[in-house]
Amino acid sequence: MTPTIASSSLAVWRTLLVLAVILVLLATTGWTGPHRARAVSLDSWEAAAASWRADRIGGRALPVPGSPSTTVAAFFASLRPAQRVRLAEEHPLVVGNLAGAPVALRYRANRHTLRRALAAERVRVADRRLSAEGHREAVRRAHRFSSLMSGGRQILAFDPSGQGRVAEVFGDLDHAERVSVVVPGVDTHLLTFQKTARRYTAPYGMAESLYSAEREAAPGVRTAVIAWADYTAPTGVGMDAATGRLAAEGSVRLVSLVSALPGASRVSLFCHSYGSVVCGLAARRLPGRVTDIAVAGSPGMRARSAAALGTRARVWAMRDVDDWIADVPYLDVGGLGHGADPVAPEFGARLLSAEGAAGHAGYFVPDTDSLRNFAEIGVGAYGSVRCADAADACRSGIYGAGSVRPA
Numbered sequence: 001m002t003p004t005i006a007s008s009s010l011a012v013w014r015t016l017l018v019l020a021v022i023l024v025l026l027a028t029t030g031w032t033g034p035h036r037a038r039a040v041s042l043d044s045w046e047a048a049a050a051s052w053r054a055d056r057i058g059g060r061a062l063p064v065p066g067s068p069s070t071t072v073a074a075f076f077a078s079l080r081p082a083q084r085v086r087l088a089e090e091h092p093l094v095v096g097n098l099a100g101a102p103v104a105l106r107y108r109a110n111r112h113t114l115r116r117a118l119a120a121e122r123v124r125v126a127d128r129r130l131s132a133e134g135h136r137e138a139v140r141r142a143h144r145f146s147s148l149m150s151g152g153r154q155i156l157a158f159d160p161s162g163q164g165r166v167a168e169v170f171g172d173l174d175h176a177e178r179v180s181v182v183v184p185g186v187d188t189h190l191l192t193f194q195k196t197a198r199r200y201t202a203p204y205g206m207a208e209s210l211y212s213a214e215r216e217a218a219p220g221v222r223t224a225v226i227a228w229a230d231y232t233a234p235t236g237v238g239m240d241a242a243t244g245r246l247a248a249e250g251s252v253r254l255v256s257l258v259s260a261l262p263g264a265s266r267v268s269l270f271c272h273s274y275g276s277v278v279c280g281l282a283a284r285r286l287p288g289r290v291t292d293i294a295v296a297g298s299p300g301m302r303a304r305s306a307a308a309l310g311t312r313a314r315v316w317a318m319r320d321v322d323d324w325i326a327d328v329p330y331l332d333v334g335g336l337g338h339g340a341d342p343v344a345p346e347f348g349a350r351l352l353s354a355e356g357a358a359g360h361a362g363y364f365v366p367d368t369d370s371l372r373n374f375a376e377i378g379v380g381a382y383g384s385v386r387c388a389d390a391a392d393a394c395r396s397g398i399y400g401a402g403s404v405r406p407a
Contacts, residue, residue, distance in 0.1 A: 044161045048093040055091065057083055065094055069260035072100025088112065097157050099260035103173050110155040117160040118145040140191050147194065157230045157257075164190025165231065167257070168204060170211040171224035179265045180214065180225045180378040182207045182364075183254065185273030185297075186241050188233040198361070203227040206364040210270065213366070213375035221379045224265075228257065234274060241274055242336050244281065244302055251282035259287050268292040268378050269313075272363060273325065276301055277338050284310035292316065292377050296354065296363040296370060297325045300338025306348040314398075316377060317342035317349035318370055318388065320357035343388075350394035353386040 049065050056062070063075045076084060088095045088105050092112035095101055101109075124130065124138040141160075148155055148166065157167035173179065184203045194204035207227030214223045231250030234240035258267055267290045271279035279293050280301025293309075294316035295301065306315040319326060330341040342349050356368035363370040369386050376384045387394035 045093065045159065048091060052091045052094040055087075057087065062087070063098075065098060067100070069100030069256070072098055072260075073102075076101055076105070092116070093159070096155070097159060099256045103156065103169075103262055106156055107154050110158040111149060113158055113160070114145050114149045114155065118142060118149065121145060137191075144190055144193070156226065159230075160190070163232070165229060166190055166193050167230040168193075168207065168227045169224055170207055170227070172222065173224045173226075174262050175222055176224035176263065176265045177222045178214075178224075178379055179261060179267045180207075180210055180223065180374075181228050181254075181258065181267065181269050182210060182225065183228055183269060183271040183275035183278055184233070185275045186234045186237065188229045188231075188275075189235075190229075193227070193229050200364045200366075201361040203229045206270075206272070209364045209366055209371060210374055210378065213371050214378045217372070217375040217384075218379035218381060223379060225378070226257075228254070230257065231278065241299075244277060244335065244338065247274065247277040247281050247302070250278040251285075254278055254282045255285045258290060261289075265289065266291045266380065268294065270374050270378070271295045271298070273297045273360065274299065276342065280309060280338075283313070286311060286313065288312065291380075294318070294352070294374060294377055295342050295349075296357075296374075297323050297360045298338075298342045299325055299328050300330055300332070300340060301342055302332070302339050304340050305346070306342075314382075315342075315349045316352055316373075316394070317347070318352040318354040318357075318363070318373065319343045320354040320359060320362065320370070322358060323354075323360045325360055350398075351388035352394055353388050355386075 052062055052065065057079065063072050084102070084105055085108070088109040089112060092109040096106050096109035096113055098106070121138055121142040125135065125142055130138060145160070148158070154169040154173075155166065156169050157165065159165045182203060184206065188203060192202055195202040199205040200209050204227050207225045211223065211225040214221070214225065231253045232246055233250070234246055240246055261267065269279050269290060269292070271293065276295035276298035277300065279295065280303055283293060283301075290311070290313045292314045293311065296318050297320070298317060301309060303309045309315060329337060330339065330344070331337040332339045340347050343351055352373045353369040354363060357363045357365065357370040362368065364374070365371060373385045376382065382398040383395060385394060
């Protein structure tokens with residue numbers, strides 16, 4: 001067989017394989033969109049944004065939501081403390097999700113929104129007209145809102161509409177030297193943000209576990225970790241999970257988050273499953289303060305290689321030997337599939353050990369190589385990471401600005 005014929009046959013085989021996978025997805029899960037539990041409604045956000053745009057403070061118009069974070073930050077810096085508080089209390093949904101607004105003010109605003117959302121959900125819980133399923137959902141949402149308000153939890157973003165979005169901070173974000181952002185994958189929404197069973201499969205548990213591991217790895221380094229569930233993720237392993245539409249929308253939100261972080265901290269992204277697609281699409285637009293992008297259980301990053309991501313950040317990848325994601329075709333045919341396998345040697349990522357992760361959902365479980373490696377990257381202790389191979393190739397040429405050499 002000639003090389004041309006062989007290449008053509010391989011392309012046909014790959015296309016047929018992808019089509020077969022799609023047929024299986026359609027037969028088992030269907031098109032994702034129509035089967036979502038609740039459609040995302042923007043009515044509450046639109047009303048809040050309209051109220052914000054109509055307001056004035058000191059005769060000045062307020063910055064339009066979506067303005068550059070530097071513009072927003074300069075606006076709030078020009079206000080008196082009482083004026084900032086007034087805006088947070090009168091426009092909590094906007095201020096709580098406004099990139100560039102002071103972090104502490106966003107926490108305060110989101111507590112106001114949570115309080116309102118909880119009151120509204122309690123009314124729904126008492127509504128006898130609700131179906132049994134609707135009542136169960138109302139109870140779960142009320143419980144989640146109450147939990148997010150408990151203690152001194154630091155909610156950086158919160159929108160209760162539809163399935164809901166949320167982001168939470170562990171540590172002191174304003175004064176951190178290093179910030180880690182956990183970007184989760186499919187089935188991420190308000191009700192799955194935190195779990196009692198299988199704790200480390202939820203964004204809250206992932207971030208909490210990483211924060212603890214980073215503090216253990218480098219007690220002298222000021223760290224903060226963000227559990228970032230502030231994008232609309234696919235529901236189930238359906239067509240939305242096989243395409244990049246939701247990841248593209250999420251990547252815009254991720255770039256906005258990172259660009260608005262306070263101070264001069266170095267930032268690392270830890271991207272699990274479909275979250276790695278989000279990170280891959282965001283990579284080219286991320287600010288230079290992002291030093292590392294680490295993916296685990298990735299279905300692809302929408303790039304043929306680490307170099308093609310167009311980022312100066314170090315790109316790390318890991319996959320547990322029992323992770324089912326390895327059986328997904330690493331292809332991109334007509335927008336279906338997410339491209340090359342990040343743990344394939346030719347992709348060019350720094351390959352990390354994931355020993356102990358035990359499958360697709362165990363990368364943030366304590367006492368695993370995967371979590372230890374994430375923590376070492378998060379604090380800049382690159383010389384302590386454990387590579388996937390015995391040659392320690394992942395640490396080659398690693399030292400540079402901001403890295404910490406082992407003692």
